[in-house]
Amino acid sequence: MATLHTVNKSPFEKNSLASCLSHLQSGYAVLLFEDGVYGALRGTTIATRVEDAVKSGRVYVLGEDFKARGLDEGKMIEGINVVDYAGFVDLATECDRVQSWL
Amino acid sequence: MSEIKKFMYVNRKAPYGTVYALESLEVVLIGAAFDQDVSLAFLDDGVFQIMKGQDTQGVGMKNFSPTYSALGDYDVTKLYVERESLEERGLTLDDLLPLKYEDEDDDWAEKDSIKLVSREELAGLMEDQDVLLNF
Amino acid sequence: MTLEVNGKTFETDEEGYLADLNDWEPGVAEAMAQAEDVELTSDHWEIINFLREYYEEYQIAPAVRVLTKAVGKKLGKDKGNSKYLYELFPYGPGKQACKYAGLPKPTGCV
Numbered sequence: 001m002a003t004l005h006t007v008n009k010s011p012f013e014k015n016s017l018a019s020c021l022s023h024l025q026s027g028y029a030v031l032l033f034e035d036g037v038y039g040a041l042r043g044t045t046i047a048t049r050v051e052d053a054v055k056s057g058r059v060y061v062l063g064e065d066f067k068a069r070g071l072d073e074g075k076m077i078e079g080i081n082v083v084d085y086a087g088f089v090d091l092a093t094e095c096d097r098v099q100s101w102l
Numbered sequence: 103m104s105e106i107k108k109f110m111y112v113n114r115k116a117p118y119g120t121v122y123a124l125e126s127l128e129v130v131l132i133g134a135a136f137d138q139d140v141s142l143a144f145l146d147d148g149v150f151q152i153m154k155g156q157d158t159q160g161v162g163m164k165n166f167s168p169t170y171s172a173l174g175d176y177d178v179t180k181l182y183v184e185r186e187s188l189e190e191r192g193l194t195l196d197d198l199l200p201l202k203y204e205d206e207d208d209d210w211a212e213k214d215s216i217k218l219v220s221r222e223e224l225a226g227l228m229e230d231q232d233v234l235l236n237f
Numbered sequence: 238m239t240l241e242v243n244g245k246t247f248e249t250d251e252e253g254y255l256a257d258l259n260d261w262e263p264g265v266a267e268a269m270a271q272a273e274d275v276e277l278t279s280d281h282w283e284i285i286n287f288l289r290e291y292y293e294e295y296q297i298a299p300a301v302r303v304l305t306k307a308v309g310k311k312l313g314k315d316k317g318n319s320k321y322l323y324e325l326f327p328y329g330p331g332k333q334a335c336k337y338a339g340l341p342k343p344t345g346c347v
Contacts, residue, residue, distance in 0.1 A: 008119070009119070010116050010119065010147050010150075012146060012147050012190065012191065013115070013116075013146070013147050034118070034119050035116045035118070035119030035120075035147075038116065038147070038150065038191070041191060041192050041193075042192050043192030044190060044191050044192045045190045045191075047192065063160070064160030064161045065118075065160075065161060067156075067157045067158075067159075067160055068118055068156060068157060068158040068160065068161045068163065068165070069116070069117065069118065069150060069153060069156060070150075070153030070154050070155040070156040070157070070167070070197075071153070072155065075192070075197075084160075128344055131297065131300070131344045132344060134300070135300060135302070164296070165296070166296060168294060168295050168296045169295050169296050169297050171294070171295060172294075172295035172297060172299070172303075175299065175303045175306065175307060176300070176303055
């Protein structure tokens with residue numbers, strides 16, 4: 001049933017994250033990586049929508065990409081989980097399918 | 103040498119996800135050899151380029167953010183950051199690198215290179231340029 | 238290309254710049270200088286070490302103009318001029334000193 005949605009584009013440059021969030025079905029997991037990690041920042045123009053996604057499902061961020069961009073967990077929306085590359089792989093295998101929002 | 107022109111490098115992309123930010127920085131460093139009136143603008147996702155605390159060890163890419171601190175040595179001392187772009191991203195000036203330069207005409211006093219400007223002001227600054235280079 | 242120093246092999250690019258600056262050791266500079274008939278003095282080392290520190294801090298090899306100014310500030314006006322630097326490194330402080338220091342060719346240097 002469950003789908004892993006991955007987003008690797010900045011939410012301020014493309015609507016990939018917005019569109020992804022509009023298509024979530026129960027049991028979802030969302031993983032933000034590469035420039036997609038900016039979607040995990042607090043207090044942004046899209047933060048409320050991400051917070052809603054955190055309330056009714058699982059949202060992850062790839063820690064390596066988050067750190068590379070000078071972000072830290074103090075700036076991250078509460079309830080988002082940090083995973084590493086191995087965790088990314090685990091999520092992909094544990095879900096029934098992966099949808100990559102480009 | 104021809105007369106001095108006003109060049110603005112317009113940076114609108116986040117670092118690492120695409121190569122634009124690094125390319126822009128390299129062109130700025132090369133272009134600094136030609137005595138022109140150079141400024142950099144950081145707007146939209148471009149403001150992420152000069153975030154503090156970047157650590158790329160985990161992703162295996164070169165962290166080029168320390169190089170922005172060398173811009174002062176290259177006489178590139180006007181870095182305009184758009185306030186609205188920071189606000190839309192939940193950021194403040196404190197989240198950015200403390201970029202400085204030494205003012206040759208003021209007994210080498212250390213001054214801030216970053217100038218926070220409004221969208222309106224930045225539009226006006228762009229209008230004032232001879233050449234706009236977008237990255 | 239490769240460079241042999243004390244039985245160790247170092248990767249270089251086609252112009253002789255070290256492929257990985259983390260591999261650098263003083264022997265690399267000695268070997269490169271020897272190949273160009275240059276005997277490294279403490280004055281040479283002062284500039285080589287300065288360049289390595291500059292790279293460590295800013296992640297770039299500075300342009301000659303920038304190097305000259307920065308050397309002047311740190312080591313004094315009598316060293317921060319192109320005459321002094323070109324006497325030490327006749328092929329150019331960018332081409333020669335950066336190479337000995339294990340840095341890439343300065344950005345914009347052709």
